[in-house]
Amino acid sequence: MTDLSPSGLHRRRALRAAAALGAIGALGLATTGCSGRDPAPDSTFVLLDGNKFTTAELKGKVTLVNFWATTCVTCVKEMPSIVATYQKYQDKGFETLAVAMEYDPPAWVLNFAQTRQLPFKVAIDNTGDVAKQWGDVKLTPTTYLVDKQGRIVKRYVGEPDFPALHRLIEELLAQQA
DSSP, X not given: OOOOSHHHHHHHHHHHHHHHHHHHHHHHTOEEEOTTOOBOOOOEEEBTTSOEEEXXXXXXXXXXXXXXXXXXXXXXXXXXXXXXXXXHHGGGTEEEEEEEOXXXXXXXXXXXXXXXXXXXXXXXXXXXXXXXXXXXXXXXXXXXXXXXXXXXXXXXXXXXXHHHHHHHHHHHHHSOO
């Protein structure tokens, strides 16, 4: 018999949330390389200022594409490290693009970007199409590292190991375009 009382519903929701967090935690430890360096999908990103930016404009640069949300605790926690990574490598041909998920209220994204003075491009995926194009991203943070040729080198689900990420960025920056 199912307990439909408020406390019974609360318990079931709490159990589902705990199970989901456990699954996300397990995934957060996993990073996956993309075999054969698949090309990054042709995407058009709508930036906070209303301008558009395309995947084609990333070619020639090593790029971090981070799918995130203002309500994602890990996303908020890792953002200072993403900023530091951008600042460390921006002068060497490195780009960062933070893509807010479709369920993230645009006003919250704008406030987050302004109050934390995010120095890189921030886009809002209002329709969810960009997340679908990039492998049907549902979990945040999900981050892709793209080489100078526009190929996906690595995908991270959860917070990356930043020292290892920096080593990979340096390796990719050293390669010819």
